[in-house]
Amino acid sequence: MWERIYRMLVKEFIQVLRDSRMKALIFVMPVIQLIMFGYAVTTDVDHIRTALCDLDKSPQSMALIERFTGSGYFSLVESTDRPGRLGELLDRSQATLAIQINPGFADDLRAGRQAVIQTIVDGTDSNTGTVAMDYSLRITQAFSREVGAPVALAGLAQPGLAPIDLRTRAWFNPDLKSRYFNVPGVIAVILLLTSLLLTSMAVVREREIGTMEQLMVTPILPLELILGKTLPFALICLADVLAVTAVGVLWFHIPIYGSLWLLLAGAILYLMSTIGVGLFISTISHTQQQALMSSFFFYLPAVLLSGFMFPISNMPRAAQWLTYLNPLRYFLVIIRGIFLKGSGLEALWPQFAALAILGIALLSISSTRFQKRMA
Amino acid sequence: MNRENAVEVKDLTRTFGSFVAVDRLTLEVGRGTVFGFLGPNGAGKSTTIRMLCGLLLPTSGEGRVAGLDVMTESEAIKRSIGYMSQKFSLYDDLTVEENIDFYAGLYSVPKDRRQERKAWVLEMAGLADKRRTLTRTLAGGWKQRLALGCAVQHEPPILFLDEPTSGVDPLSRRRFWDLIAQMARRGTTVFVTTHYMEEAEYCDELALIYRGKMIARGTPHEVKVLLPDDILEIRVERPFEALERLEASGLVREVALFGGALHAVVGEAGTGAPALARFLEEQGFVVEAIQPVPPSLEDVFVSLIELEDRRNPAGAEE
Numbered sequence: 001m002w003e004r005i006y007r008m009l010v011k012e013f014i015q016v017l018r019d020s021r022m023k024a025l026i027f028v029m030p031v032i033q034l035i036m037f038g039y040a041v042t043t044d045v046d047h048i049r050t051a052l053c054d055l056d057k058s059p060q061s062m063a064l065i066e067r068f069t070g071s072g073y074f075s076l077v078e079s080t081d082r083p084g085r086l087g088e089l090l091d092r093s094q095a096t097l098a099i100q101i102n103p104g105f106a107d108d109l110r111a112g113r114q115a116v117i118q119t120i121v122d123g124t125d126s127n128t129g130t131v132a133m134d135y136s137l138r139i140t141q142a143f144s145r146e147v148g149a150p151v152a153l154a155g156l157a158q159p160g161l162a163p164i165d166l167r168t169r170a171w172f173n174p175d176l177k178s179r180y181f182n183v184p185g186v187i188a189v190i191l192l193l194t195s196l197l198l199t200s201m202a203v204v205r206e207r208e209i210g211t212m213e214q215l216m217v218t219p220i221l222p223l224e225l226i227l228g229k230t231l232p233f234a235l236i237c238l239a240d241v242l243a244v245t246a247v248g249v250l251w252f253h254i255p256i257y258g259s260l261w262l263l264l265a266g267a268i269l270y271l272m273s274t275i276g277v278g279l280f281i282s283t284i285s286h287t288q289q290q291a292l293m294s295s296f297f298f299y300l301p302a303v304l305l306s307g308f309m310f311p312i313s314n315m316p317r318a319a320q321w322l323t324y325l326n327p328l329r330y331f332l333v334i335i336r337g338i339f340l341k342g343s344g345l346e347a348l349w350p351q352f353a354a355l356a357i358l359g360i361a362l363l364s365i366s367s368t369r370f371q372k373r374m375a
Numbered sequence: 376m377n378r379e380n381a382v383e384v385k386d387l388t389r390t391f392g393s394f395v396a397v398d399r400l401t402l403e404v405g406r407g408t409v410f411g412f413l414g415p416n417g418a419g420k421s422t423t424i425r426m427l428c429g430l431l432l433p434t435s436g437e438g439r440v441a442g443l444d445v446m447t448e449s450e451a452i453k454r455s456i457g458y459m460s461q462k463f464s465l466y467d468d469l470t471v472e473e474n475i476d477f478y479a480g481l482y483s484v485p486k487d488r489r490q491e492r493k494a495w496v497l498e499m500a501g502l503a504d505k506r507r508t509l510t511r512t513l514a515g516g517w518k519q520r521l522a523l524g525c526a527v528q529h530e531p532p533i534l535f536l537d538e539p540t541s542g543v544d545p546l547s548r549r550r551f552w553d554l555i556a557q558m559a560r561r562g563t564t565v566f567v568t569t570h571y572m573e574e575a576e577y578c579d580e581l582a583l584i585y586r587g588k589m590i591a592r593g594t595p596h597e598v599k600v601l602l603p604d605d606i607l608e609i610r611v612e613r614p615f616e617a618l619e620r621l622e623a624s625g626l627v628r629e630v631a632l633f634g635g636a637l638h639a640v641v642g643e644a645g646t647g648a649p650a651l652a653r654f655l656e657e658q659g660f661v662v663e664a665i666q667p668v669p670p671s672l673e674d675v676f677v678s679l680i681e682l683e684d685r686r687n688p689a690g691a692e693e
Contacts, residue, residue, distance in 0.1 A: 007480030011469065018468050210462030214526075217428045217458040218481040219450065 004220050008228025012202065016236065025197060026236055030190040030244050037186040038179055038252045045131040050074040051095035053083050058106030064117070064143050064151070068099065073135045086120065096122045097132045114150040180255070183248045184339040185308045188331045190244060191237055191267065192274050193299055198233040199278025200291040203370075208287060222371045230279065234271050241267045257342030266334040269352060272359025273327035279366035302328050327362075330354045380439075381406045381533050381564035382427060387436035389422050396422040398587035399436065404566060404580070406532075409559045411578030412568040413676065419587040420568040421460075424537050427566070428458050441533055457531040461538035463522040467511040471502050474510055474525055482529035496524030499554065516547025523554065527563075534558065536567040540574065552577045572673040583676055590683050595672060602675045604628060605644035609637040610663040611655060620658050626650060629681065638668070640678060 016022045050068065054061050068074045077095050080086065086098035100118040108115035119136050123129040137153060144151040206212040206229075215225060241264065248254045256263075277298055285291040304310065305319055306328035312320055323329045330351040337343035337351075345352065382404040389397045397419040404410040414420050425431040427440050429449025438445035441455040465474050475493050484492055497503045500520035502513075510518065519539065527534060536555075540548045552574065555565055559579075567578070575581050581598050583591040591598055611617045614637055621630045621639060626647075629640040641647030644667035655662050670678075 003480055003483065007477055011466065011473070011477050014473060015466065015468050209467070210460060210464040211466060213430060213460060213462075214458070214464035215481070216430055217453055217456065218478070219453045219483065220481055221450075 001221070001224055004224045005228050005231070008224070009232050012228070012232035015202075016198075016232070022198075026194060026240065027243070030194065030240055031247060033190055034183065034186050034244055034247055034252075037182045038248075045128050045135075046073050047075045048073055048097050048128070048132045048135070049077045049095045051077055051086050051089040051098045052079045053081065053086050053098070053100045054079070055081065055083070055103045056101045056105040060106040060109050060147070061101045064101070064140070065099075067139045067143050068136075071135065071139060073132075090120060090122050093122065093124075096125075096128060097136065099136075109147055109149045109151070112149055114152050116152050119153050179252060180340060181336070183252055183254045184335045185332055187241065187244045187248065188270070188328055188335050189303055189308060191240060191270065191331075192302060192328055193295075194240055195233055195237045195271055195274040196278045196281070196295045196299060197292070198236065199230060199275050200281040200285065200295055201288055202233065203229055203279065203282035204285050204288050204291040207282075222367075226279070226367050226370060230275050233278075234268070234275060237271050238264065238267060254339060256339050258338030258344065262345060262348075263335065263338045266331060266338070266348070266352060266355070269355035269359050270327055270331040270334075273355060273362050276359060276362030276366045277327075279370055280362070283366065283369040302326050305329070307332055324354075325358070327355060327358050330358075379405055381408070382410075382438075382440055382566060384423075384427070384438045385436060387423070387426060387438050388434050389419075389426060389431065390434045395587050397426070397433075397584075400584070400587075400589055402582055402589065402592070404564060406564050407559060407562050408579045409555060409565045409567065409577065411575050411581045412566065412584065413570065413572070413575055413581060414568075414584040415570060415680070418584045420584060421537050423584070424458075424535050424566070424568060427452075428456060428535055429453055454529075455531055455533060457526040457529070457534045459522050459526040459534075459536050459539055461541045463515075463518045465510050465518060465522050465525065468509065470507050470509055471497070471500075471513070471521060472506040474521065475528070478525040479528050484528050492528045492530075496521070496528060500524050515543045516550070519543050519547065519551060520554070523551070527558070532562070533564045533566065536565065538568055538570070540569060540571060548574070572671070572676060575672045581672075583679060585680050585683055588683075591675075591679050599670055599672065599675055602670050602678055604640045604642060604678060605647065606668050606670050606674055607639045607641055607644060607648055607651065607665055608633070608668045609639060609651065609655075609665045610635070611637065612661050612663070617655060617658075617660050620655070620660075621651070624654055626654055629678065631677075638674065640674070 016026065052065060054065060069076055074097065078085070078089060083100055086095070086100060089095040090098055098120040100120075102116070102118070105115050105117065117140070119133070121129045121132050121136075140151050140153055203212070206215070220228075245256070245260070245263070249256055278295070281291055281294045281298070285294055301322075305312075305315070305323045306326050307323070308328065312323050312329065315323070333351045334343075334348050334355075337348055341347075380403045382402070384403070385401050387397060387400040388395070400419075400423060412420050412423065422431065426433050426445060427438060429445060429452050433445060440452045443452045443455070445452065466477070469477065472493070475496050476489075479489050479492065494503075497506060500517060500523075502508075502517060502521060505513070505517075510521065513521065523536075523539070540551055543551070548571075555567070556577065559565055569575070576595055578595065580594055581592070582589050583598070591601055593601070609617070614632060614635065618630055618632060618637055621627050621637070627639040627641055631638050639647075639651065641651070648665050648667070652662050652665050
């Protein structure tokens with residue numbers, strides 16, 4: 001038995017390492033994805049393009065503007081004397097935030113009346129909009145505390161003169177860097193795609209060239225055949241975990257507080273599910289193209305409904321239920337927990353248990369279907 | 376069960392939905408025989424072989440291969456057979472040697488026999504100096520022999536070959552049949568399908584299958600005398616025109632071009648030959664020669680299939 005599984009393993013490794021497309025899929029694609037998410041796809045908001053119309057032109061209004069531009073979150077794209085110009089800039093997406101300070105701002109401050117400035121945010125990108133609004137509010141509040149007079153942002157409900165001193169502290173990722181959050185997630189997503197494609201394509205390719213039929217007339221047992229067609233890819237994917245983790249830690253300086261062994265254990269459970277799905281796809285696909293299409297048909301919803309980019313708690317109830325069937329959902333909690341929080345099994349056991357159940361279920365369903373296709 | 380039979384099949388049937396691919400097939404193949412299983416594409420040849428190899432479960436009927444039941448003992452059957460299909464199922468991206476090693480492992484060839492068996496495969500396939508060549512780059516004939524070599528490394532007593540010579544040049548085909556004959560002499564039973572009628576001559580025994588049913592059976596010689604009709608070879612000027620006139624005349628059952636001559640199937644040569652000669656001359660053709668010829672297997676099979684179609688016209692329209 002072991003001899004036959006060993007032969008299958010050797011064969012798969014030779015084939016994968018000899019095929020330049022496969023090599024790219026395994027080694028180049030993960031690195032490119034990691035770099036893409038590590039550098040380009042950042043949800044951190046800074047350098048908000050800001051247009052300004054200061055009609056007061058007092059030392060006080062200048063000081064407030066100084067606060068904005070000095071914070072690092074805003075960059076001034078245009079300063080105008082014509083309030084209508086602000087709308088134009090927003091319409092053309094040349095500015096995300098517009099600030100208008102009306103005449104009498106300094107007088108109000110001096111008289112102790114509530115001084116009002118008008119800010120308008122482009123809400124097209126709701127995330128950036130919210131963050132811009134939040135930053136503006138904080139800057140104005142700080143300013144108003146300092147000058148000892150209330151300054152209000154028009155149109156926003158906010159605390160009055162004696163604002164509550166709200167000090168938020170973010171745990172685990174004190175700078176709230178999206179990269180810290182994204183990179184472990186990318187590792188999980190890369191694993192999903194690689195294992196899905198490798199498994200489904202490798203089985204279907206054998207069916208296409210007729211070697212599957214040849215294998216089935218040899219004395220190989222169904223279990224040996226299934227192990228021979230899944231173990232090699234599980235091993236390759238585990239190597240990917242190590243490689244991508246190394247790049248994340250060494251290049252992007254993502255901290256890893258938890259145990260690498262626990263991460264590998266989680267990855268093995270996770271791969272049982274994803275390889276199970278890959279094997280299932282191979283039983284419903286006749287050609288490699290079909291396998292590719294089916295893999296993406298699973299991959300995209302799996303990524304969207306996992307909490308990788310969008311929080312599960314924001315999803316409609318039905319979609320939230322669906323996420324319980326998604327192995328990526330659990331592995332994301334595991335990998336982010338291990339990387340950023342140093343979580344151990346005592347915190348992550350529900351995810352481990354869910355992955356184990358899902359993995360065993362998916363692998364058994366697929367193996368049964370696989371054997372039926374053989375008979 | 377007769378211990379001398381390598382393959383024994385009784386009323387073997389396989390349906391796919393309402394389509395009957397193999398219809399109550401009954402046959403025996405003796406040990407050491409080269410058994411040719413012939414028929415047009417889609418006749419049920421591959422389905423039969425796949426049932427015998429344990430790749431496909433029969434719908435009904437019985438079958439024994441090497442004395443083992445095809446319904447219940449397919450795993451044991453797989454240890455006693457070699458199988459090679461027209462796809463030459465090798466891994467293109469492995470080298471010659473890697474393919475041999477891989478199949479040796481799957482067939483559990485004893486470790487102390489492996490070197491010897493590998494040398495034999497390389498020798499037989501003529502690939503001794505190409506052992507590190509990628510299989511992808513080999514020409515058809517080499518691939519075919521390598522596939523055969525891989526499939527018989529474990530020296531199976533029974534060998535199933537499904538259209539093993541399709542897509543291979545004539546010289547390689549000849550060489551391949553020589554290998555088959557050698558193996559049969561050493562006692563291997565060879566069950567082979569082909570649609571090349573001239574290859575049927577290499578077989579000890581033949582069965583013709585058509586639309587799932589066996590319609591003829593016997594040695595090549597026995598099958599040839601099955602033909603109830605006679606064949607006339609006609610040498611004539613403008614053979615194409617003559618062919619059209621003869622087809623329209625109603626005097627012949629079948630007429631076809633054979634090289635520069637025509638082969639016409641008639642009920643009886645003694646009366647047919649003068650009648651055809653008279654007809655052609657009346658039509659203004661100069662008949663150079665008209666004489667009966669012994670039927671080729673192809674003639675026989677074409678006639679038998681047409682006979683079957685006439686008997687059962689409903690199936691012919693499918």
